Amino acid sequence: MSSNKISEWYYLYNKDIYHFLVYYIGSSDVEDLVQEVFIRAIKGFDTFQQKSSPKTWLFSIARHVGMDEMRKRKRVRMMQKLWFWEEQTEKETPEIILQESENNRLLYEAIQSLKANYRDVIILRGIKELSVSETASILHWNENKVRITYHRALKALQQTKEDFLYER
Amino acid sequence: MKDNEKFHDLERNIRSLPEPDYDKQFTKETQNRIHENVLQFASSYEKKKKRVTMMKKISLGLVSVAALVLFAILTLPINKERPSSSDPNEQTTTDENVVDHEKDVIDQNKGTEILYENTEYGFTFTLPKSWGDYQIVTDSWEGISEQNNTMEHGPILSIRHPQWSEEKPRQDIPILIFTLTQWSSLEKGEFHIGAAPVGPTLLGQNNEYVFALPARYNFAFLEGYEEVETILANQPLQPNEKR
Numbered sequence: 001m002s003s004n005k006i007s008e009w010y011y012l013y014n015k016d017i018y019h020f021l022v023y024y025i026g027s028s029d030v031e032d033l034v035q036e037v038f039i040r041a042i043k044g045f046d047t048f049q050q051k052s053s054p055k056t057w058l059f060s061i062a063r064h065v066g067m068d069e070m071r072k073r074k075r076v077r078m079m080q081k082l083w084f085w086e087e088q089t090e091k092e093t094p095e096i097i098l099q100e101s102e103n104n105r106l107l108y109e110a111i112q113s114l115k116a117n118y119r120d121v122i123i124l125r126g127i128k129e130l131s132v133s134e135t136a137s138i139l140h141w142n143e144n145k146v147r148i149t150y151h152r153a154l155k156a157l158q159q160t161k162e163d164f165l166y167e168r
Numbered sequence: 169m170k171d172n173e174k175f176h177d178l179e180r181n182i183r184s185l186p187e188p189d190y191d192k193q194f195t196k197e198t199q200n201r202i203h204e205n206v207l208q209f210a211s212s213y214e215k216k217k218k219r220v221t222m223m224k225k226i227s228l229g230l231v232s233v234a235a236l237v238l239f240a241i242l243t244l245p246i247n248k249e250r251p252s253s254s255d256p257n258e259q260t261t262t263d264e265n266v267v268d269h270e271k272d273v274i275d276q277n278k279g280t281e282i283l284y285e286n287t288e289y290g291f292t293f294t295l296p297k298s299w300g301d302y303q304i305v306t307d308s309w310e311g312i313s314e315q316n317n318t319m320e321h322g323p324i325l326s327i328r329h330p331q332w333s334e335e336k337p338r339q340d341i342p343i344l345i346f347t348l349t350q351w352s353s354l355e356k357g358e359f360h361i362g363a364a365p366v367g368p369t370l371l372g373q374n375n376e377y378v379f380a381l382p383a384r385y386n387f388a389f390l391e392g393y394e395e396v397e398t399i400l401a402n403q404p405l406q407p408n409e410k411r
Contacts, residue, residue, distance in 0.1 A: 002210060002214070003207055003210035003214065006206065007206070007210075014194075014199055014203075015190055015194065018190075018194050019187055019188055028193050031194065031198055034202055035206060038206045042206070042210045043213065103181070104184075104186070107181055107182065108185065111182075122182065126179060127185055151175075154175045154178055154179065157182075158174055158175070158178055
């Protein structure tokens, strides 16, 4: 029963989840994380409330998978610093961004430097173009908080982008 | 430039950030491989979940049985101890148990006993099975007054052992039958039976008749007199109320 549903949702949303994770993690190598999202969905299928949309539920899981992965990578980086493996500590940037214009690269780096909740709302509302209510459902915020935080995040992003430009 | 215009440009720029090239980075093969892995996991997870549910049910069953056994162990000794309870309110129960126990003994003995029932006078008499083909011999008693006149008379029923013979007589079980008035007169000493200085021994009575054992019935010490004594010691006569 759950496997049929998950299979259906996989074909509907696997690209969306992949897209989200690429920007959330900052790497194209996220296939394993996509798999992890659907495995967690199977484990938590009984807790899924039918009234909410499977899309926002899967995005919510993907966000948690992304957060766990970021923590893991942070730990690895710290270990590498501790053991003087500096050569591998450079922050990854998805190939798609590298291939694009300098402007996109600058924007991407500015997004990555934002604080966590600004980054979340920019990726969901801006890049994934989800509605306010969908974003609210994924982040477990109310819609007003989504609007305000998104506005503040845009402001902060603009400022950061200008700072980056000035530095160069 | 106004903030809003700036933000519109920024939003446009954000939305123009490229999507991954799915054909190169997240190919159909990769998607299918992940899908297969996910389905495989779903199948094994379902099985595991069923196993866990089954184990939970079994554990619950075992716990219930264990609880039941524990409950039985804890409560049974308490029930067993009840008869020895010093609570006076429970005395009745104890007596009933004794009666039940006696009943059981009789039930157990049912296979070794036979019952003689006399409907004319209303009594039953329990005999050992060896008395199976007993005979009832009818005779009569005479009550003699102080003036040596025959004052009262009544029947004697003697239960005779099957092995009794003229040549080798055995001890009978004689039962004197009195009306209630006769018995009352006898007790007052208005008459006596035979020359014995002691009166008959009461065996039982119903609403019409009194049943008694003659004094010195076994004075001849015939064969089987000890067995008869044993039979009589067990209160074999049970009166039935006459209508």
